Amino acid sequence: MQPLKVHMNPTKLYRYRTDAIEGGNRESHYMAVVNEVEKRPGLKVTPSVAGNDERKRLWMMMLIRRFEERTYQEYTKPGQRIGGFCHLYSGQEALAVGAAAIFQKGKDYLFNGYRDHGHSLALGMDPKPAMAELFGRTTGCSKGKGGSMHFFQAEVGNMGGHGIVGAHIPLGAGAAFACKYKKTGGVCFTFFGDGAVNQGTHNEALNLASLLKLPVIFIIENNGLAMGTQVARHSAEKDLSKRGLGYAMPTKSIDGNDVDVVISELKAAADYCRAGNGPTYICANTYRFRGHSMSDPLKYRTKEEAEKARLRDPITIYEHRLREKGVLDDATFEEMENDVAAIVNEAVQFADQSPHPDVSEMYKDILAEQYPLQK
Numbered sequence: 001m002q003p004l005k006v007h008m009n010p011t012k013l014y015r016y017r018t019d020a021i022e023g024g025n026r027e028s029h030y031m032a033v034v035n036e037v038e039k040r041p042g043l044k045v046t047p048s049v050a051g052n053d054e055r056k057r058l059w060m061m062m063l064i065r066r067f068e069e070r071t072y073q074e075y076t077k078p079g080q081r082i083g084g085f086c087h088l089y090s091g092q093e094a095l096a097v098g099a100a101a102i103f104q105k106g107k108d109y110l111f112n113g114y115r116d117h118g119h120s121l122a123l124g125m126d127p128k129p130a131m132a133e134l135f136g137r138t139t140g141c142s143k144g145k146g147g148s149m150h151f152f153q154a155e156v157g158n159m160g161g162h163g164i165v166g167a168h169i170p171l172g173a174g175a176a177f178a179c180k181y182k183k184t185g186g187v188c189f190t191f192f193g194d195g196a197v198n199q200g201t202h203n204e205a206l207n208l209a210s211l212l213k214l215p216v217i218f219i220i221e222n223n224g225l226a227m228g229t230q231v232a233r234h235s236a237e238k239d240l241s242k243r244g245l246g247y248a249m250p251t252k253s254i255d256g257n258d259v260d261v262v263i264s265e266l267k268a269a270a271d272y273c274r275a276g277n278g279p280t281y282i283c284a285n286t287y288r289f290r291g292h293s294m295s296d297p298l299k300y301r302t303k304e305e306a307e308k309a310r311l312r313d314p315i316t317i318y319e320h321r322l323r324e325k326g327v328l329d330d331a332t333f334e335e336m337e338n339d340v341a342a343i344v345n346e347a348v349q350f351a352d353q354s355p356h357p358d359v360s361e362m363y364k365d366i367l368a369e370q371y372p373l374q375k
C-alpha cells in the first residue's frame, strides 16, 4: 500500500457518504479513494491560484448532498413533514452541477424527470422554496402543490420535474424546436434515466429532433437502475449510448461522476447544437447512493457493489482534485461544509414556518377543461 500522502482528515469523507460502511476501516477506504482517483488517467492538473469557479462547483455539489440527506432525515423521522413521492439525487451531483456550469440562463432550457432537486439547486433555485415545496407549503417553488417531483423555475429555463417516465423527453424536443424557430441560440438540456430509454416517447423524440436538427442534448443519467431493475435486465443493448445511433446523431458514453468531464462533454455537445448541427446524445454513467425512492430496502444490490461505487463519489473526486490543484485547503473546506449546513438548516426552518396552501387553492393552477377551439 502507498503511504497516505494527502492532507485531509479521513473522517471527513464520510460526511459525503450517505451511510457509513459497516465494520469498515475508515483509513483503508480513504486510501482506496485516493488510489482510485490517482490511477485514473487525465486527472493531472496544473496548479492554479484562482479556483473560484471550481470551489463554487464543489460547494454546490456539497449543498445538494446536504439538502438531499436532510430531506431523507426529515422524511423518515417521527412527525414526518415531507410526504408523497420523493427521489434523492445523492451520488449524481456532478451531472446537475456540470450542466449548470454551461447552461445559459434566459436562453437555454432544462427538462428533467422526477429526480429533480439537484438540477434545480444547481440552476440557482434558493434552497428555501425548494425545501418548502417538499414540505408542501405555499412558499414552495410550485406553491407546495407539486412536491418533490415537480420543482420548476420557468424564469431561468428550469422546465421542471416530470413524474411519468419518458414523458418529458418530447417536451425537451419541443422547447428545442422553439429555440430553433425563434432563432434564440438556445439549447435544451433534456435529462432522463436509463429506464426511460425503453419508452416510445424517447424514440419518437430522438427521431424528430434529428430529422428537424433541433438543438437538444439528450442526456441519460445512467445510474444503472430503473427502480430495482439493472440495465442489463431491461435493455437488450447494454451500452446505452448506442441507443441514439439509429437516429443519426453523435453519441457518447461519459463519466458522469467527474464534474470536469461532464462540463467539457456537455460544452462540446452544446456548441454542436448551437452551431445548428442538430441534437446530440450522451450517456452519463453514474450511481445513486440511496434507494429509488424513500421506501426501498435496496435488496437488489450487494454491499460490495455499493462500497465500490462510494470510491467514486463525485464530491470526493472533485474535492481531491481541488486540493491537488492547490485551490482548496482544510479551512476553506470546513467553511464550505458549515456554510451549506447553515443554509439547509435555514431552509428547513423557513419551510416549517410557512403556511400550507388554503383549500381554495385546490382547483387553481390545473389544466383548464375548456380548450379555445372547443364548442
Ligand SMILES: Cc1ncc(C[n+]2csc(CCOP(=O)(O)OP(=O)(O)O)c2C)c(N)n1
Residues within 6 Å of the ligand: 113, 115, 163, 164, 165, 166, 192, 193, 194, 195, 196, 197, 221, 223, 225, 226, 227, 292
Ligand atoms: C410511464 C411510467 N411507467 C412506470 C412508472 C413507474 N416508475 C417510476 S420511476 C421508474 C424507474 C425509472 O428509472 P430511470 O428512468 O432509470 O430513472 P431513475 O429513477 O434511475 O432516476 C418507474 C418504472 C412511471 N412513473 N411512469
Ligand SMILES: [Mg+2]
Residues within 6 Å of the ligand: 193, 194, 195, 221, 222, 223, 224, 225, 226, 227
Ligand atoms: Mg436509472
